Amino acid sequence: MSSGRVVITGLGAVSALGAGARCNFERTLEGRSGIHLLELPGKHQRPGLPAAQIRYALPEAIPVSEQPLFDRNALLGWIAASEALGQSGLGALDQQEAAASGVFWGTGMGGASTVEAGYVDLFVEGKSRVRPMSVVAGMNNAAAAQIALRCQFKGSVNNYSSACVSSAQAIGEAYRHIHHGYAERVLAGGSEALLTYGVVSAWEALRVLAPSPAGHPERACRPFAQNRAGLVLGEAAAAVMLESLESAQRRGATILAELVGYGASNDSTHITKPDAGGQARAMAMALRQAGLAGHEIGYINAHGAGTAAGDLAETESIKQTFGADAGKLMVSSTKSMHGHTLGAAGALEFVLTVQTLMSGSVPPTAFLEQADPQCDLDYVALQARHGQAIGAAMSNSFAFGGSNVSLIVQRHG
Amino acid sequence: MTTSLPTVIELLAKRLDVPADTIQAQTELEALGADSLAVIELIFDLEETFKIQLGDERPNLVKVQDIADHIDRYLADRAEAV
Numbered sequence: 001m002s003s004g005r006v007v008i009t010g011l012g013a014v015s016a017l018g019a020g021a022r023c024n025f026e027r028t029l030e031g032r033s034g035i036h037l038l039e040l041p042g043k044h045q046r047p048g049l050p051a052a053q054i055r056y057a058l059p060e061a062i063p064v065s066e067q068p069l070f071d072r073n074a075l076l077g078w079i080a081a082s083e084a085l086g087q088s089g090l091g092a093l094d095q096q097e098a099a100a101s102g103v104f105w106g107t108g109m110g111g112a113s114t115v116e117a118g119y120v121d122l123f124v125e126g127k128s129r130v131r132p133m134s135v136v137a138g139m140n141n142a143a144a145a146q147i148a149l150r151c152q153f154k155g156s157v158n159n160y161s162s163a164c165v166s167s168a169q170a171i172g173e174a175y176r177h178i179h180h181g182y183a184e185r186v187l188a189g190g191s192e193a194l195l196t197y198g199v200v201s202a203w204e205a206l207r208v209l210a211p212s213p214a215g216h217p218e219r220a221c222r223p224f225a226q227n228r229a230g231l232v233l234g235e236a237a238a239a240v241m242l243e244s245l246e247s248a249q250r251r252g253a254t255i256l257a258e259l260v261g262y263g264a265s266n267d268s269t270h271i272t273k274p275d276a277g278g279q280a281r282a283m284a285m286a287l288r289q290a291g292l293a294g295h296e297i298g299y300i301n302a303h304g305a306g307t308a309a310g311d312l313a314e315t316e317s318i319k320q321t322f323g324a325d326a327g328k329l330m331v332s333s334t335k336s337m338h339g340h341t342l343g344a345a346g347a348l349e350f351v352l353t354v355q356t357l358m359s360g361s362v363p364p365t366a367f368l369e370q371a372d373p374q375c376d377l378d379y380v381a382l383q384a385r386h387g388q389a390i391g392a393a394m395s396n397s398f399a400f401g402g403s404n405v406s407l408i409v410q411r412h413g
Numbered sequence: 414m415t416t417s418l419p420t421v422i423e424l425l426a427k428r429l430d431v432p433a434d435t436i437q438a439q440t441e442l443e444a445l446g447a448d449s450l451a452v453i454e455l456i457f458d459l460e461e462t463f464k465i466q467l468g469d470e471r472p473n474l475v476k477v478q479d480i481a482d483h484i485d486r487y488l489a490d491r492a493e494a495v
Contacts, residue, residue, distance in 0.1 A: 063430065064428070064429070064430035065428060065429045065446060065447075065451060067452050068428075068450075069450065129482075131457065132450075132453045132457045133450065133453075133454060136450070152445055325426050
């Protein structure tokens with residue numbers, strides 16, 4: 001009989017901060033920013049725009065012969081997923097085990113660069129056709145499918161595309177999937193790689209992107225700060241191996257933490273403007289599911305994208321949810337360092353939250369020199385805090401379209 | 414008559430990341446690890462290289478030589494048309 005408990009046995013991450021879950025976490029503890037001025041391939045540029053772009057050579061994860069099948073989105077996805085799979089120590093599966101193994105993945109725009117390259121071929125270059133693998137590489141579920149194929153996971157393989165909660169939603173739904181006995185294990189997470197001329201131009205037109213402070217693009221994203229100036233786009237992927245407690249125990253896996261709460265809601269108030277009430281409903285649902293009181297949460301990795309509307313709504317929703325305990329919480333936005341990685345954001349920040357819980361070291365909100373007076377929580381400004389006794393931690397993700405997701409992890413053992 | 418075989422081998426080697434001298438005319442595509450999608454990509458590259466456009470026919474391509482023959486037919490047709 002399954003207990004319905006869901007544990008985490010592997011982590012993976014790749015972002016502008018570096019490759020590897022641990023590397024990403026350590027860089028956030030150091031307060032290091034992965035943000036630089038955006039450099040797009042080709043002649044079309046958005047000069048002066050900061051972005052959390054991966055500028056180092058990626059690990060060789062895919063054979064040359066298979067590269068046409070992979071958009072950058074799926075490539076990043078597999079790099080993170082294979083790290084989580086490797087850490088979990090999961091070996092070859094028999095048919096029954098494979099059928100009880102799934103992939104739940106999130107992405108906002110899937111193979112954005114493949115789709116855009118096709119448009120360039122047709123409308124700019126005047127060609128009459130596009131690359132043959134445009135559909136296979138560009139489809140939104142490409143990363144999920146490639147991960148399942150490579151892991152030989154033959155259970156449910158689902159793709160979630162809900163803007164900036166995509167991968168948090170994937171992790172939460174994977175949690176429910178295992179909790180209710182539909183699978184023994186799910187490789188869950190998300191990826192985003194949409195730093196293309198067309199997509200960046202679309203975001204710029206929305207007037208939400210932060211400009212570069214003179215000579216210091218790395219300081220462009222300043223959530224909760226009085227001088228905040230907007231969000232900074234980033235690319236990344238992150239993954240967690242989720243398993244039933246029984247599956248992990250049966251094979252003697254190292255359990256990193258337990259996923260105990262998932263809350264989801266929709267504002268249904270405005271297509272882009274966040275709503276504190278909707279966010280609070282997601283947090284409250286996650287707490288109820290976890291069976292935890294507000295004072296038992298020690299840390300929140302905030303959505304904290306660096307927009308005025310977002311910062312104020314989240315500060316308010318945390319107060320609504322936690323009441324008098326809100327002031328005792330440590331709340332930080334690591335987006336100040338890895339940028340807003342959109343569909344990958346929930347998973348990346350969840351991976352950082354799990355490591356915060358495990359280590360007792362809390363990453364700061366970087367570049368938060370003077371908080372907005374209306375943002376009056378403890379945002380762990382500038383410096384990491386070490387030696388913190390954290391029993392449970394929350395990761396928040398909120399999205400255009402009004403979707404809100406809160407995930408809660410608890411120490412195991 | 415022009416033969417595309419050296420180019421087919423060169424592009425195939427590049428696409429599959431194997432040394433060109435391991436590919437012979439009679440080598441089976443499956444043995445090289447070239448599945449149907451890899452062959453579609455290869456033909457696209459050959460079309461670009463030779464500036465031809467193949468039709469909708471679906472020839473049975475088993476060996477490397479089969480691809481070269483398929484391309485060569487188009488090259489021959491083009492030569493006749495000139």
